[in-house]
Amino acid sequence: MSPKVSKEHKEQRRANILNAAKNVFIELGYEHTTMKHIMDETGVSRGGLYQYFSNKEDVFECILEEELNHESIEISEILKGSVQSYWDLLLESIYGEERKPDDEMDPLAPSKLEFFITGRNNDRRKEYCKNRYYNGFKIYADIIEQGQQDGEFSDKFDSEVIARSIITFIDGLSVDQSILSKEDLKSKQQSVLFLEYLKMILEVK
Amino acid sequence: MSPKVSKEHKEQRRANILNAAKNVFIELGYEHTTMKHIMDETGVSRGGLYQYFSNKEDVFECILEEELNHESIEISEILKGSVQSYWDLLLESIYGEERKPDDEMDPLAPSKLEFFITGRNNDRRKEYCKNRYYNGFKIYADIIEQGQQDGEFSDKFDSEVIARSIITFIDGLSVDQSILSKEDLKSKQQSVLFLEYLKMILEVK
DNA sequence: AATTATAACGACATAAGTGTCGTTAATCAA
DNA sequence: TTGATTAACGACACTTATGTCGTTATAATT
Structure with a gap:
């Protein structure tokens, strides 16, 4: 429902997908979740999901990446203290x-x-x-x-x-x-x- | 190639399958191996394989079971010593x-x-x-x-x-x-x- | 040699997941 | 208001795996 949309909106959507996906992974585990599960949890269509991520592995790695960013910030703050x-x-x-x-x-x-x-x-x-x-x-x-x-x-x-x-x-x-x-x-x-x-x-x- | 065959022969065949399956699991991991892989490695047909085991989970559990038997024998020998x-x-x-x-x-x-x-x-x-x-x-x-x-x-x-x-x-x-x-x-x-x-x-x- | 039981086979139907692609419709710019 | 852009959609073709089942052929039995 939104073409030529702001960068913020896209980032928001991406974040929503990642968030929903994370919940699915927590519930079903990595191997047993499918893109369909993520679609359903996010409420996004197949095409919509694939616009943001090219496959399940990609989704999961992006979740890991996000976590890693938070963690490394925390650690560097610890070491600064x-x-x-x-x-x-x-x-x-x-x-x-x-x-x-x-x-x-x-x-x-x-x-x-x-x-x-x-x-x-x-x-x-x-x-x-x-x-x-x-x-x-x-x-x-x-x-x-x-x-x-x-x-x-x-x-x-x-x-x-x-x-x-x-x-x-x-x-x-x-x-x-x-x-x-x-x-x-x-x-x-x-x-x-x-x-x-x-x-x-x-x-x- | 062997109907109405001896119990030993069947046990042998079963052992062969388990042995081959174990190698496949070692190589490919549990999730990524398929019954097809096990068939190919054993050289047995689809129907043949399913005659002995009802699915992948069954095969794997039988491998674990066999190991457990060996181990518990070992342990009990240790404790007897x-x-x-x-x-x-x-x-x-x-x-x-x-x-x-x-x-x-x-x-x-x-x-x-x-x-x-x-x-x-x-x-x-x-x-x-x-x-x-x-x-x-x-x-x-x-x-x-x-x-x-x-x-x-x-x-x-x-x-x-x-x-x-x-x-x-x-x-x-x-x-x-x-x-x-x-x-x-x-x-x-x-x-x-x-x-x-x-x-x-x-x-x- | 004939009969019988059944191990082994492989084609088949079914199911499930994947990634693509043409279509739709909403937003922004002119 | 109109037109260009493109996010979002979902049907589709493709692939892969599963478990079943009717058929074949052989070892044991008579």
């Missing part, structure tokens, strides 16, 4: 502003896992994936290394292996959260234990 | 006979992840999943608890949370192994670190 303690910095980069674990998780996480795992044979996607991994990796590794140089952390263990272990732990929780109910997983308890572990190997305090 | 040390027992239940981490992984692991994660909205599959989780969980939790009662392990931390953490770590490695190359992941190093962690919280030696 006053660094009283590298430990706090690490906590913030893992758990966000709260700096402490809870039982909440990213509702899109299971779909992300699907997307990455089912795309493991696709070179382009694999590359995409690897970049995301190393982005996260770098943040943790840098903080730990700086903390070690500063003397706040013990350098008994390699900062890079610790950084990887953090990601492994988060990914593991993500898997189990996809499968088990919140109550079954007890992610908070696990996180608390994991922090104990980090404290031990970094010799914090 | 001489228990010099609960620590060794734990290592064996995590890493198998070798009792030490390596860079090898279950090649079907990524497909299993797919299967469980994409099936998270299916009640039957969710239940199946949960059972598998708690099977693994119980093995670790029992060993740890017995070790704690025996005094070999510290009981500073809850055995169940530790058991969950072991699974989380393994699942996390599984995810990252699906995405990254062997070299990128450095799973062995991570495992070594993880063992250090277990030693610390269990106060081994």
